[in-house]
Amino acid sequence: MKIKSAEFARGVTGNDYSTQDNLPQIAFLGRSNAGKSSVINSLTGRKNLVHSSKTPGKTIEANFFCINNLFYLLDFPGYGFAMRGVQERNKMVKRIFWYLEFTNARPKVIFLIIDAKVGLTDLDLEMLEIIKQNNHKVVIVANKVDKLPQTKRKDKILSIVSQAKGLEVLEYSAKTHEGKENIFKIIEDLVK
Ligand SMILES: Nc1nc2c(ncn2[C@@H]2O[C@H](COP(=O)(O)OP(=O)(O)OP(=O)(O)O)[C@@H](O)[C@H]2O)c(=O)[nH]1
Ligand SMILES: [Mg+2]
Numbered sequence: 001m002k003i004k005s006a007e008f009a010r011g012v013t014g015n016d017y018s019t020q021d022n023l024p025q026i027a028f029l030g031r032s033n034a035g036k037s038s039v040i041n042s043l044t045g046r047k048n049l050v051h052s053s054k055t056p057g058k059t060i061e062a063n064f065f066c067i068n069n070l071f072y073l074l075d076f077p078g079y080g081f082a083m084r085g086v087q088e089r090n091k092m093v094k095r096i097f098w099y100l101e102f103t104n105a106r107p108k109v110i111f112l113i114i115d116a117k118v119g120l121t122d123l124d125l126e127m128l129e130i131i132k133q134n135n136h137k138v139v140i141v142a143n144k145v146d147k148l149p150q151t152k153r154k155d156k157i158l159s160i161v162s163q164a165k166g167l168e169v170l171e172y173s174a175k176t177h178e179g180k181e182n183i184f185k186i187i188e189d190l191v192k
Helices: 036-044 086-101 122-133 150-163 180-191
Strands: 006-012 025-030 062-067 071-075 109-115 138-143 169-171
Touching (some): 025 036, 109 122, 109 180
């Protein structure tokens, strides 16, 4: 997919995820620091479209990025980051659950971003459960594969695939952009 335009459209902290243009939404969820913002930068080829950071908890709003005036990529705050306090963490999780359960702006697909080295955590599995209960389409993106040594990569991915229980798992690196076409193939089919 050729990216002709990528623009920040709006940040949401409340409950309203609808947009006037009703363009399809593609959501990126995942643990704090898994690389959601970096994956969006990598996909759009814009280094600083989305702020990514070494400090977990960087993204605090759900941010809408309009791509080619055709669809939105939604960068969500990460879950599972405790340093900001348990209350704050729970607030984030609640907000994400709200999007998954009650919003009428249903995402065409959710990319659940995980750190390939870490695999699926309990919180990811909990999130997948809510996603499943609400009949959303979800694809797991095992990000940061550049950090896996070649000798361990195959086994690590196989263990994620087995944890994923039949869900599609894509290998990705926001650093090398490996896997970009696989993600775009999925998006293209959903937004045309
Ligand atoms: N080596 C490597 N590092 C990555 C990759 N993706 C992200 N990172 C690094 O991981 C850190 C976190 O990336 P972010 O994109 O900010 O993560 P996030 O999931 O948006 O984090 P929150 O906004 O806190 O939820 C940054 O230091 C990134 O440079 C990758 O594919 N490979
Ligand atoms: Mg982020």
